[in-house]
Amino acid sequence: MYSNNKNLGEIPMYIDTFQPAASSLREEVFAFAAREYNTIPEYPWAKSPGYAVLRHTDNRKWYGVIMEVPRKRLGIDTDGANLPTSPDVDILNVKCDPVLSGSLRMQPGILPAYHMNKENWISILLDGTVDVEQIFTFLDMSFELTARKAKAKTSAVHNTDWLIPANPKYYDIETALAEHPDEPFFWKQSNNIFVGDIVYIYLTAPVSSLLFKCRALEVDIPRQSGNKNIRMKRAMRLQLLETYPRGAIGRDKLKEHGIYAVRGPRSIPQTLIKEIEMLL
Incomplete structure (x- = not known):
């Protein structure tokens, strides 16, 4: 089942066909995006109804992508692990300053971007490994990095x-x-x-x-x-x-x-x- 919402650029939104992974923070992320940026998640892929995109309303650029993927695809070994949830996990891809990406990936729950440019994007586990407030900070960072840039002024004034x-x-x-x-x-x-x-x-x-x-x-x-x-x-x-x-x-x-x-x-x-x- 899908709805075609003209306010979202005529992109099909597939709904009511997906159950998120257990213990996922995706709804908290959606609520934060709606509250801070007035963003409604879009579901553009019929074959992957759990994949959601968060994008700017003006330039239409993505600043967040949520996906449910098998932990093994992320390089997380589940053999013999006593996981409280399914072997699948929700992740959030956000854009990141390349200067910071290397050090950030050293933190638990932050990985090289899944299916995206690994220099400019990172993947964040939404299973509680990363604190939700820190996730919001990363989403803020991504929102700003992908925002529409102001046109340069012909006569620049030095900022003090x-x-x-x-x-x-x-x-x-x-x-x-x-x-x-x-x-x-x-x-x-x-x-x-x-x-x-x-x-x-x-x-x-x-x-x-x-x-x-x-x-x-x-x-x-x-x-x-x-x-x-x-x-x-x-x-x-x-x-x-x-x-x-x-x-x-x-x-x-x-x-x-x-x-x-x-x-x-x-x-x-x-x-x-x-x-x-x-x-x-």
């Missing part, structure tokens, strides 16, 4: 306020700045940040909060990282200006200002800066 991510799993910047708040520190530079620019630092999951405001004192410093999880060719030296309480500028607050993911240096909206300044 930046938002950059910090992964607390790789470096405990909270403790470092709490112990030495007045000492300038080095940080990876991967964009055209200039001396004097303001840099806001957002700690990714599980913190998911903007915590620090800094000023760039020195930029374009040749420097290698001693952390194998961080690839770095140049660094900037930052001075801490302000520290904000956890949760005051969280993930939901960023979304109110159009920021769905912080995967690299990006400009920060003036509306958000004004709201941050009200915290002082």
Whole structure:
């Protein structure tokens, strides 16, 4: 049975013919996509009624694909395993920054993309191996990577306020700045940040909060990282200006200002800066 929904670009949606794998988070993903992006899943393949596509309403690009596949096809050995569910598992394919894909695949439940470009996409198990909030973060990242890009302006104006991510799993910047708040520190530079620019630092999951405001004192410093999880060719030296309480500028607050993911240096909206300044 299928319905042809014109709001979804005349793509057939096959329904009522599929039962999802037990212990699957697919419905949580669908609910999140509907709530955050107003997306309804599409089912374009009659022979695979359990395969669902999440796509942008404007450019029609996919930002998520959910499939039920045998665990063995994913390289998961089920021989002799006492699995509480069927040998099939739901997965979510999302687009990923190639710089991050290698380290992400080292985490449990995150695999090379099934049936998609393995450099730019990853597969996430939806059986509970990966925390649902982390899955939502990956979906945010994919949504932003596949979003329609704004046309370049003919006369570009240099951005002076930046938002950059910090992964607390790789470096405990909270403790470092709490112990030495007045000492300038080095940080990876991967964009055209200039001396004097303001840099806001957002700690990714599980913190998911903007915590620090800094000023760039020195930029374009040749420097290698001693952390194998961080690839770095140049660094900037930052001075801490302000520290904000956890949760005051969280993930939901960023979304109110159009920021769905912080995967690299990006400009920060003036509306958000004004709201941050009200915290002082």
